[in-house]
Amino acid sequence: xxxxxxxxxxxxxxxxxxxxxxxxxxxxxxxxxxxxxxxxxxxxxxxxxxxxxxxxxxxxxxxxxxxxxxxxxxxxxxxxxxxxxxxxxxxxxxxxxxxxxxxxxxxxxxxxxxxxxxxxxxxxxxxxxxxxxxxxxxxxxxxxxxxxxxxxxxxxxxxxxxx
Numbered sequence: 672x673x674x675x676x677x678x679x680x681x682x683x684x685x686x687x688x689x690x691x692x693x694x695x696x697x698x699x700x701x702x703x704x705x706x707x708x709x710x711x712x713x714x715x716x717x718x719x720x721x722x723x724x725x726x727x728x729x730x731x732x733x734x735x736x737x738x739x740x741x742x743x744x745x746x747x748x749x750x751x752x753x754x755x756x757x758x759x760x761x762x763x764x765x766x767x768x769x770x771x772x773x774x775x776x777x778x779x780x781x782x783x784x785x786x787x788x789x790x791x792x793x794x795x796x797x798x799x800x801x802x803x804x805x806x807x808x809x810x811x812x813x814x815x816x817x818x819x820x821x822x823x824x825x826x827x828x829x830x831x832x833x834x
Contacts, residue, residue, distance in 0.1 A: 672743050680740055684733050691726040691733075698723050714777055721777075725770045731763040749813070749820045757810045761803050768799035 698719045735756040742748040742756075775792040782788045 672740070677740055677744055681737065684737050688730060688733050691729050695723050695726045698726075717777055718774065721770050721773050725767055728763040728767040728770065732760050735759045735763070749817050751817065753813060753817075754810070757806065757813060761806050761810065764799065764803040764806060768796050768803065771796040771799055 702716065702719055738756050739748060739753060742750070742753055747753075772793070775789060775796060778792065779786075779789045
């Protein structure tokens, strides 16, 4: 990976991490101080808790991607250590999908006049699960690459013995 690509990605990751921490701080502050302008139209307290948890899942993905980029930069991404980070990313995405389904369920009673919104929100949750499946496929490709790399190293060692 090029230095420009790594730098740009890390800048995006820093902005994402700062943004999620900012949102979390605002939600926690509102919950702790009791300055909740909830008027009963939506259950804002559960939505705030879900938002805080959703931001944690984004933060997990950011940290794991940072580590994977560092490994790629060093040329060590094709190792068994990378699987742990990819597994955390998959888990965080699945968690985000289930949190989105919880938001959909909380929002659904208010959408009785327009159930299409709930259907669309459910579709977004399925799409988030689809992203997790894509990352799972990429994990399988990483496993194949690690296996090939290991096989190539063994073959090189055997070739070195012969020579």
